[in-house]
Amino acid sequence: MSRLDSEAAQALQMLEEGLPESKWERAPRSAWSRFVWSQQIRTPSEIEQLKSSVKEAWSGATPGLQEAYSRERPDDAPESVDEYLANLDPYTEDRFALAIARRSMDHSGIGQIINNMHWTVLNFEGCGIPLFTSDRPVWMTETLVEANAFILMPIGPTKLFVAAIDAETLARVSAKNRRQQAKELNKITVQHAVKFVFGADDGMKAFVEKHIAKRRHSTPMERLAAMRGFRVVADESPMKKVTR
Numbered sequence: 001m002s003r004l005d006s007e008a009a010q011a012l013q014m015l016e017e018g019l020p021e022s023k024w025e026r027a028p029r030s031a032w033s034r035f036v037w038s039q040q041i042r043t044p045s046e047i048e049q050l051k052s053s054v055k056e057a058w059s060g061a062t063p064g065l066q067e068a069y070s071r072e073r074p075d076d077a078p079e080s081v082d083e084y085l086a087n088l089d090p091y092t093e094d095r096f097a098l099a100i101a102r103r104s105m106d107h108s109g110i111g112q113i114i115n116n117m118h119w120t121v122l123n124f125e126g127c128g129i130p131l132f133t134s135d136r137p138v139w140m141t142e143t144l145v146e147a148n149a150f151i152l153m154p155i156g157p158t159k160l161f162v163a164a165i166d167a168e169t170l171a172r173v174s175a176k177n178r179r180q181q182a183k184e185l186n187k188i189t190v191q192h193a194v195k196f197v198f199g200a201d202d203g204m205k206a207f208v209e210k211h212i213a214k215r216r217h218s219t220p221m222e223r224l225a226a227m228r229g230f231r232v233v234a235d236e237s238p239m240k241k242v243t244r
Contacts, residue, residue: 001042004105008035015121015161033114036153036161038105039138040220045194045234047101049221053230054097104220113144114151117163118170121155122178129182130157130200132208134193139185152185157200160185191215
């Protein structure tokens with residue numbers, strides 16, 4: 001995370017300074033794409049879901065491993081493959097899950113899609129409504145391959161990062177009235193937060209308390225778990241209904 005964040009910080013400075021798209025070099029652009037995508041995964045709830053799914057997959061594979069282990073087991077080795085693996089490293093499953101998380105955050109295919117999108121930063125200074133952010137700071141279309149795909153992420157109380165596949169989509173988002181847009185974005189940010197919302201001050205605390213987590217969306221790891229028939233950990237996840 002240290003390297004990811006440090007490289008993204010340099011890219012963020014370029015965004016804040018309004019670097020034209022034609023001036024972006026590959027390394028900082030990739031660093032920012034990686035950072036944006038990582039926001040979908042590097043949360044406590046996503047890591048918990050990933051660890052749970054890995055444990056389920058591991059348990060499902062254990063019977064086959066046990067048969068092979070029993071045939072090859074040395075006389076002084078533990079009876080079960082689970083005991084043997086636990087003696088090697090009791091955190092094997094967790095380490096494996098975290099390795100998957102790192103690879104997922106650095107997904108080259110997704111990173112390239114974001115790199116190839118049109119980017120801009122919208123300025124909300126003077127609209128009178130500071131932007132929120134949350135523990136789910138990225139708002140995007142269901143996929144990044146549809147024609148009107150976009151990504152929105154506040155990068156400060158008065159700045160919004162926008163990326164879009166199509167230049168017309170970017171122009172349409174950019175043309176909206178900033179005050180109305182800030183109201184809509186803040187409501188989305190609060191409704192789709194899991195536990196935390198962050199603002200420049202507590203002036204809209206009542207608004208946050210009213211709307212927080214009211215439209216919690218599913219996450220990449222939850223959708224993957226449901227697709228593979230694994231348990232969805234978070235009770236408030238919309239995918240919980242799919243797996244019941």
